[in-house]
Amino acid sequence: MPRPNPPVSRARPCDTCPHRSTSLCNFLLDGAGGSATQIWQEHKTARSRQILYRAGTHLEHVLVLCEGWAHRFVSLSGGHRMILSFLLPGDMMTATAPFSDRISSSIQMVTAGRYCLLRRVDVLQTLSGTDSALTGWGQHIKTQQENLEQQLVDIGRRSAEERIARLVLRIVQRLEQHESQSKREFSFPLTQQHIADATGLTPIHVSRTLNVFRQKEIMSLSHSFLAIHNMRMLHHIADMEPPADD
Amino acid sequence: MPRPNPPVSRARPCDTCPHRSTSLCNFLLDGAGGSATQIWQEHKTARSRQILYRAGTHLEHVLVLCEGWAHRFVSLSGGHRMILSFLLPGDMMTATAPFSDRISSSIQMVTAGRYCLLRRVDVLQTLSGTDSALTGWGQHIKTQQENLEQQLVDIGRRSAEERIARLVLRIVQRLEQHESQSKREFSFPLTQQHIADATGLTPIHVSRTLNVFRQKEIMSLSHSFLAIHNMRMLHHIADMEPPADD
């Protein structure tokens, strides 16, 4: 395996990505050490609503979302669709990919965006060779699994209002992590169909529920824009702890 | 890394466990190599319905179930309960534990049983030092995540009949993996409350649905005993591929 001295000053592709500051990417870049110039395979752009990969497909890469929103989903024989998770910039789209060459869920863009590919064998090698990469990845997997479990609880045992309130709050919290300050207004590109498919409801019922929130002046979502008017009440409906600073 | 000839004949605790043959445990024992006598910390017995650990608790061990059935669950403020997964002999009860000292779901026995504890730092060291252990564990994590995602789809987008049929079939398939032959009758210790909490239904509705299955002579579940009378029909209801040998 030839390893000619890489030109040190050459920028690695993701150094310019908005997500570069997230720990998720750092542990891979840092772990890869000298071979870091190699691990980033390629960048690709994607249109809104484009399906990047379909469940069951062969896939030799780990995908990281750089710009835009996306989601992982499964479609059923009856034509129904279930969204398993939403993906925001910086998210690993295929967290278990290092250990399998088959993808078990489909991936679709919500907005237009950009993502990059890492060869899964390279990632696997980095994980097995670097303790910090392994623990970083382990934490990420753990978080992701806890999110799935939370959703399972929400969909299994909570009302429509609770589900929607929790979905929105969880996304808002993720958005704020990157911004490191709390906001009340967001660009929010999910359609009511997206929300329905993520909460196990019908879009009609999502529409009605959002209307209730709007009329109670809790939050209003329209035209890809979300405004939270009563954060405390929203947390109360979601059965979540309100933030300390409010 | 010293590898003194270990006393070959000395039995390790889990060598006598019924689950010892599962790959899940092998990758840890094999990976641990010479230190394998150390990694198995301790065995404990548990009574039926005993709660082993509560969500949010500090936990320095990875738990492996040796005998009996158990489940991981979360309880809500309203008194509701959601079961995230059922655990059968040989299952790792805390798969992400190597990377965290806090457990995010509670664990409760369904039947009486026995389990063993592995220090999580030992497991982590094995994972980072042994490629086969890492890939084995990665596969396991991936399977577990896919199961969670399947449940999410089931609960979000399927009817009560489908959910129950799928839950039963998935458990039956796991039971058959160990037995390596397909059966039609099983000892099945889950109560209707368990099934309800795992499918997001009420026990009343589970009772009615099981009655429908009984009257249609598809399967009958009573007194901790499950008999499948029409495997093909059960697969059809579950929207799953029927087994080839039937």
Next chain:
DNA sequence: CGTCACCTTGAAATTAGTCAATGGACGTGG
């Protein structure tokens, strides 16, 4: 023989889904 956990059944209430029609926003091409 009583108790406890578990299961069953019926009737009423509620939540969420289905069907169907309408309207708004936005981009595209004439």
Next chain:
DNA sequence: CCACGTCCATTGACTAATTTCAAGGTGACG
């Protein structure tokens, strides 16, 4: 600038699935 198509959101009336409430039954076990 307008006409058109497409995607998205809304509304009402109706229906279906599931929950809730309440009561009673069964089986195991000390």
